[in-house]
Amino acid sequence: MKKILLGMALVALVAGMVGAQAVKNPDTFVAASFGDVVSLDPAVAYDNVSWAALSVMYDRLINYDGSSLDKFTPGLATEVPSLANGGISKDGKTYTFKIRQGVKFHNGDRLTAEDVAYSIQRNMVTDPDGGPGWIWFNIFFGSDVSGSRGDDGKVNIKFSTLADAIQAKGNTVVFHLKDPFPPFISVMAGQWASILDKKWVIAQGGWDGTEATWQQFNNPATGKETLFDKANGTGPYKLSSWEKNIQFKVERNDAYWGPKPALKYGLRKSVSEWSTRKLMLEQGDADYADVNATNYPEMASEKGLLKLEKLPTLSLAGIHFNMKINTKDNPATYSGALDGQGIPTDFFNELNVRLAFTYAWDEATFLRDAMNGNAIDPVTPYPVGLPYKNMSLKSRPFDLQKSAEYFKKAFGGQVWDKGFKLDLMYNTGNQVRELGAKMLAENLASVNPKFQVNVRGVEWAEYTNLNKNKQLPIYFMGWNPDYPDPSDYAGPYQSSSGYFAGRAGYNNPEADKLVADASIEVNTAKRQEMYYKLQDIWLQDDIAILYGQPTVNHYFKDWVKGYYYNAMESEPFEKLPFMKK
Numbered sequence: 419m420k421k422i423l424l425g426m427a428l429v430a431l432v433a434g435m436v437g438a439q440a441v442k443n444p445d446t447f448v449a450a451s452f453g454d455v456v457s458l459d460p461a462v463a464y465d466n467v468s469w470a471a472l473s474v475m476y477d478r479l480i481n482y483d484g485s486s487l488d489k490f491t492p493g494l495a496t497e498v499p500s501l502a503n504g505g506i507s508k509d510g511k512t513y514t515f516k517i518r519q520g521v522k523f524h525n526g527d528r529l530t531a532e533d534v535a536y537s538i539q540r541n542m543v544t545d546p547d548g549g550p551g552w553i554w555f556n557i558f559f560g561s562d563v564s565g566s567r568g569d570d571g572k573v574n575i576k577f578s579t580l581a582d583a584i585q586a587k588g589n590t591v592v593f594h595l596k597d598p599f600p601p602f603i604s605v606m607a608g609q610w611a612s613i614l615d616k617k618w619v620i621a622q623g624g625w626d627g628t629e630a631t632w633q634q635f636n637n638p639a640t641g642k643e644t645l646f647d648k649a650n651g652t653g654p655y656k657l658s659s660w661e662k663n664i665q666f667k668v669e670r671n672d673a674y675w676g677p678k679p680a681l682k683y684g685l686r687k688s689v690s691e692w693s694t695r696k697l698m699l700e701q702g703d704a705d706y707a708d709v710n711a712t713n714y715p716e717m718a719s720e721k722g723l724l725k726l727e728k729l730p731t732l733s734l735a736g737i738h739f740n741m742k743i744n745t746k747d748n749p750a751t752y753s754g755a756l757d758g759q760g761i762p763t764d765f766f767n768e769l770n771v772r773l774a775f776t777y778a779w780d781e782a783t784f785l786r787d788a789m790n791g792n793a794i795d796p797v798t799p800y801p802v803g804l805p806y807k808n809m810s811l812k813s814r815p816f817d818l819q820k821s822a823e824y825f826k827k828a829f830g831g832q833v834w835d836k837g838f839k840l841d842l843m844y845n846t847g848n849q850v851r852e853l854g855a856k857m858l859a860e861n862l863a864s865v866n867p868k869f870q871v872n873v874r875g876v877e878w879a880e881y882t883n884l885n886k887n888k889q890l891p892i893y894f895m896g897w898n899p900d901y902p903d904p905s906d907y908a909g910p911y912q913s914s915s916g917y918f919a920g921r922a923g924y925n926n927p928e929a930d931k932l933v934a935d936a937s938i939e940v941n942t943a944k945r946q947e948m949y950y951k952l953q954d955i956w957l958q959d960d961i962a963i964l965y966g967q968p969t970v971n972h973y974f975k976d977w978v979k980g981y982y983y984n985a986m987e988s989e990p991f992e993k994l995p996f997m998k999k
């Protein structure tokens with residue numbers, strides 16, 4: 419009887435081991451994701467992957483309070499400024515932050531108010547093309563100023579204005595805004611507000627903080643920024659290693675001033691192949707895996723996972739027309755001329771071409787087949803969930819006959835008669851974009867066999883650099899908000915100097931004025947009128963195809979604890995300091 423009972427116990431033990439997977443890498447959070455870090459320089463980084471890396475290594479003055487988008491907790495500041503505590507002036511133009519004492523950077527240097535002032539000033543000094551600098555210039559120089567350089571590429575701002583805007587005073591840092599800007603607190607919670615060690619940056623060959631040298635560090639070449647692959651923050655984790663396009667690793671900062679993270683390491687692996695990411699998650703070699711919406715259905719039956727589904731976002735995804743393509747040494751435009759074997763620089767500057775492409779986009783099929791219903795059509799670049807969204811507007815319908823009509827009008831009929839050839843690229847691993855690109859290419863070919871759209875994938879870092887150099891003729895790109903306010907969408911999408919519109923060569927003076935005025939308007943009725951007009955202009959000018967405001971699913975091994983979702987996060991790796999196994 420004892421032998422029988424012992425045998426039954428062994429069978430039960432083995433069954434339990436099979437049913438409940440043993441925790442792998444118990445001291446490390448492993449994320450299997452696609453894409454790679456673009457830059458570790460907070461003044462340059464402007465993509466989700468880089469933001470996630472920065473978030474765990476650097477602290478900001480304040481942080482979002484849990485999942486809230488309008489409540490905040492102190493970070494390197496000892497309190498969140500308010501009218502009640504005197505941190506915000508009555509006119510809304512001055513913010514004062516009290517800086518936490520006794521905090522050390524990863525290299526042992528002590529944090530000072532001067533480090534804080536220098537960090538934000540350096541963002542504007544660096545101000546790379548396509549970077550986050552526009553946010554700061556809007557705030558400190560005026561809503562009609564989006565950078566340090568004019569149309570001729572030359573610096574046209576005064577350093578004294580920059581220095582006066584942000585001042586270290588004793589143990590405080592004072593920010594002087596050009597106009598009242600209610601979202602300012604949320605801006606300070608973003609990764610571009612990461613606080614640097616001034617002395618250390620200078621030692622790395624960076625800006626020395628003086629007027630005499632600042633222009634030498636303005637608009638660095640891609641990959642040549644001072645902190646491209648270096649990091650020294652005050653955050654809960656410090657840089658361990660970065661093997662480009664392979665993996666990014668951080669190690670716990672045991673001298674962290676705040677709560678000590680449970681996990682010693684964070685490892686983000688760049689894995690473009692979905693089947694590999696899925697296998698890593700199933701076998702426990704990854705604690706989290708990026709899952710495209712196309713693959714959500716096959717995750718329904720997977721066991722041993724923590725599944726967080728239908729998480730609302732403020733993100734937008736779209737297909738952008740480049741109205742001023744850089745055709746020099748650009749294989750994506752082939753001949754670079756309207757001769758049937760390529761496209762010219764102004765191909766998408768022709769409204770008829772943009773309309774023709776838009777009518778060839780099958781939104782309903784894409785949302786159903788590529789997104790599996792996990793998104794809505796945003797119509798305009800103002801997401802559902804924020805104020806001043808005109809819900810009565812509709813996108814142009816899928817209509818190949820209409821598409822043909824506009825192609826026949828484009829360039830006096832030359833597009834229809836000669837045809838064209840271009841590359842439509844997507845970032846490797848993003849199956850949603852791949853499916854969308856192939857669908858659009860097939861639809862265009864069905865309109866006219868002379869229309870040749872070649873779909874190909876490239877790695878994320880290359881993709882962002884091609885975009886920065888304006889070499890992508892038409893491209894897929896998403897937008898995660900910098901801060902939860904309509905002004906953060908109006909500027910990038912509709913200002914002639916905005917992240918998307920400016921890079922695409924779009925220019926509408928009426929839109930520029932509305933974008934600038936609406937961002938500082940405090941009367942809600944007037945603000946709504948302005949944003950409604952901007953949405954009308956968006957449809958009138960057919961600036962881009964916005965195909966989705968997604969909901970997202972996150973899939974973790976069920977042994978992961980402590981994660982929480984915030985719609986402003988870049989990706990789950992950002993919550994590494996709160997997770998445990």
